[in-house]
Amino acid sequence: MQTSRIAPWIVLLALAAFPLVAAPLDLGFYVSFVRRVMIFALAAASLNFILGYGGMVALGHAAFFGAGAYAVAILATEGVNNALLAWPVALLVAGALAAMIGAVSLRTRGVYFIMITLAFAQMVYYISISLRKYGGDDGLNLAGVSRIPGIDLASDRTFYYLVLVILAGSLSLLNRMIDSRFGQALQGIRENESRMVALGYPVFGIKLFAFVIAGVMGGLAGVLLANHNLFVSPAMMHWTASASLIIMVIVGGIGHRWGGAVGAAVMLSLEEILRLYTDYWHLPLGLLLLAIVLLAPAGLAGAWVRKPVAATRSEAGP
Numbered sequence: 001m002q003t004s005r006i007a008p009w010i011v012l013l014a015l016a017a018f019p020l021v022a023a024p025l026d027l028g029f030y031v032s033f034v035r036r037v038m039i040f041a042l043a044a045a046s047l048n049f050i051l052g053y054g055g056m057v058a059l060g061h062a063a064f065f066g067a068g069a070y071a072v073a074i075l076a077t078e079g080v081n082n083a084l085l086a087w088p089v090a091l092l093v094a095g096a097l098a099a100m101i102g103a104v105s106l107r108t109r110g111v112y113f114i115m116i117t118l119a120f121a122q123m124v125y126y127i128s129i130s131l132r133k134y135g136g137d138d139g140l141n142l143a144g145v146s147r148i149p150g151i152d153l154a155s156d157r158t159f160y161y162l163v164l165v166i167l168a169g170s171l172s173l174l175n176r177m178i179d180s181r182f183g184q185a186l187q188g189i190r191e192n193e194s195r196m197v198a199l200g201y202p203v204f205g206i207k208l209f210a211f212v213i214a215g216v217m218g219g220l221a222g223v224l225l226a227n228h229n230l231f232v233s234p235a236m237m238h239w240t241a242s243a244s245l246i247i248m249v250i251v252g253g254i255g256h257r258w259g260g261a262v263g264a265a266v267m268l269s270l271e272e273i274l275r276l277y278t279d280y281w282h283l284p285l286g287l288l289l290l291a292i293v294l295l296a297p298a299g300l301a302g303a304w305v306r307k308p309v310a311a312t313r314s315e316a317g318p
Helices: 003-022 028-052 062-077 083-105 110-130 156-179 181-191 193-198 203-229 239-252 259-275 282-295 299-305
Strands: none
Touching: 003 028, 003 156, 028 156, 028 203, 028 239, 028 259, 062 083, 062 110, 062 203, 062 239, 083 110, 083 203, 110 239, 156 181, 156 203, 181 193, 181 203, 193 203, 239 259, 239 282, 239 299, 259 282, 259 299
C-alpha cells in the first residue's frame, strides 16, 4: 500500500489509543485539546470540500458553524436536550441556511462571491447578537452536554470517541463523494465551468448541493463544539472565524484530501504551544504560518503527497 493510504489509518489508530495512554502519562488535559482539534478538523474539511474541489472561496463558512452551535444551544435552553432530536434539527438549520445563502451567492463569481458570502455571514453574526433572550453578544451557556440514550457524553473519554467516530465517518464520506461522479463533475466545474455548462451538466445544482453538504458538516462541527465548550458566542460566526478556517485549509493544502484536517491540527497545535511561552503568540504564529505558506505553497498535505489528490483516484483513504 502507498504511504499516503497507510498514514490516515496510523493517525486514526493513534487518536483511538491516545485517551487510553493519556491518563497514565498525566496528559488528561490534552484529551480535551485533541477533541477540539478534531472538531475544527471537521469544520476545515467541510470548507476544503467546496474551496478545494469546487473552487468556491467562501468567506462566510463560520455562519454554518455557528448556526449549528446556536441551534443546539437554544434547543437545550428550551428544554430539548436529547441529541437524537436536537442535533438533526441543528443540522437542518445549518443546511437550510446554506441553501438560502448558496441560492443567492452562487449566481456570482470571483470577488463578488467572496464578498456576498461574507455579507451573509455578518448578517447572521448580527442576528445572533440581537438575540437578547439567548445571551446577545455575551453568548449563551449550556447547562450540560446533550443526552444520547445509553451513551454518557458527560464522560470526556466517551465524548472524545464520539467525536472521533463522527470525524472519521465524515472524512470518509467526503472522500467517497470526491471520488464519485458527482465529485468529478464538481472538480470539472472548478477547472472550467463554461465547458461543463456546454456539456450539459447542471452546474448551479451541483455547486448548490456541494455548498449545502459543506454547510451541514460545518453545522455538525458547531454542534460538537457547543457541547465541547458548553458555551456558544456570536464570535463563532464573525468573519475572522471564517478567515481562520480558510487559513487552516491553506496551511493544510487546498484541494488535498486531508488538507483541512492537517491544517487545523497544525494551526491549533502551534497556537497551544506558543501560548505556553508568550502572551503575544499571534506574532510568532503568523511568522510560522507565513513560512509554511512560502516553503510549501501546496500546503503541508501537498508537500507530503507532492501532487493534488484531487487529480488522482488512487490515494483514497479510509
